[in-house]
Amino acid sequence: MARDDQPGSTLPRRQLGRALREARQGVGFTLEQAAREMEMSKTSVIRIEKGHNDKVKLRDVDEFGRLYELDDEQIDDLKNLAQQSSTKSWWAGTHLIKAGFAAYLELESAASELHIYHSSIVPGLLQSLEYARHVVRPFFPIDTPEDVEQRVALRMRRAAILTRQHRPIHAEFLIHESVLHIRVGSAGTMSRQLRHIADMSTRPNISVRILPFAAGIPGTWCPVLPYIILDFPTGSREFGNEPPVVHTETTMGTMFFESDEDLKIYRGIHESVREATLGECQSRDLLRQVARRYEQ
Missing domain, CATH: 3.30.870 (Endonuclease; Chain A)
Known part of the structure; x- marks a missing residue:
């Protein structure tokens, strides 16, 4: 069920995850390599790329961007999506929606x-x-x-x-x-x-x-x-x-x-x-x- 602490912005999370996945593949990194460089588990990287995380830290977005050799403008766009993903939707806060x-x-x-x-x-x-x-x-x-x-x-x-x-x-x-x-x-x-x-x-x-x-x-x-x-x-x-x-x-x-x-x-x-x-x-x-x- 939806909760007050549960961001509802699915679309920005999906877009962020797909952009990070494409950037990783663009520099030839495997999931294992990216996880090792980011000091994360492979599962954590997969969840971010699939848009399953409720919130992605801006610091992590910045580090992913540097790792994948993105320029400052591209990293700023990624951060913007990460911030949008934390925006509450109009139906957030009700226990009536699964x-x-x-x-x-x-x-x-x-x-x-x-x-x-x-x-x-x-x-x-x-x-x-x-x-x-x-x-x-x-x-x-x-x-x-x-x-x-x-x-x-x-x-x-x-x-x-x-x-x-x-x-x-x-x-x-x-x-x-x-x-x-x-x-x-x-x-x-x-x-x-x-x-x-x-x-x-x-x-x-x-x-x-x-x-x-x-x-x-x-x-x-x-x-x-x-x-x-x-x-x-x-x-x-x-x-x-x-x-x-x-x-x-x-x-x-x-x-x-x-x-x-x-x-x-x-x-x-x-x-x-x-x-x-x-x-x-x-x-x-x-x-x-x-x-x-x-x-x-």
Whole structure:
């Protein structure tokens, strides 16, 4: 779980670790050599390079930079990332967010594009306040009413990345038609939720496409867990582009996939699903049609 002393800035830590790894490889140092020169364990160097350390000392960053023959400007950039990694995120300090999901939230807040598939409930970013309350309660049965409200408030704040005025994130949602018919809350709750999705889909940065029952199992796609593909802004001045990542969440925890092979598989799945979905206008019409049925 997230704690007050637990920095949430996953992305700067990842960038710092990757930059140090590339610098080490650039001068031909093995992990063992770097650890010996830095008077650290090999495990410690690996953790820094993978961005797993909550905090990296500026002194260590400076020594790594000198060891890897970086110039002063490059070392200053590395130190800047180390300082950013200690910045608390807006969700820090709450006991309601698991550490794995906190790591995802940090990546989501820095992403430029999201490609999302869900087959059972409305994706969190598109949930209405009312729908979210009904989703949260059964998932966290020991929560107090105050905890439930705080979880819902956090979910609503998270969704602001879709509607913020400055660089709203581009998001593509592929949603199985079953989501429209799995009743969460009252008929009125469902009607208002589906109309909310339809309204959100009119925004230029949001695409919603429904995978209809009639599509069956399209192409090479097979039933998979819900997933989110995150792409990041290109052209970073300091260290190039942040690699994309796939996030999946199960009852037992969170998983991230980052290898080129895994990304290729998930992008292939996403393309197969997208090809079988209804167009954006058709999807919007279906959402509103099912909403009217709930109203009746």
